[in-house]
């Protein structure tokens with residue numbers, strides 16, 4: 788029996804998570820990226836509850852789709868959020 792490796796068994800490539808996802812909130816459109824556990828090695832302060840987000844815990848990074856006036860780039864305005872805190876935002 789021939790044991791040819793099948794091309795069809797290849798796993799689909801995961802989407803690069805740098806793509807982010809646009810979400811509309813009361814203060815505009817934000818690009819949101821979910822970070823899974825172990826993706827950070829720093830603690831961040833969550834703007835939703837003013838509590839620390841433990842390094843390496845799953846979290847949300849969000850930045851405005853359009854930079855605010857006076858800001859060099861939207862990505863410079865990115866914030867880390869606890870996932871539930873972000874989801875509570877309107």
Ligand SMILES: [Zn+2]
Nearest residue numbers: 833836869872
């Ligand atoms: Zn929070």
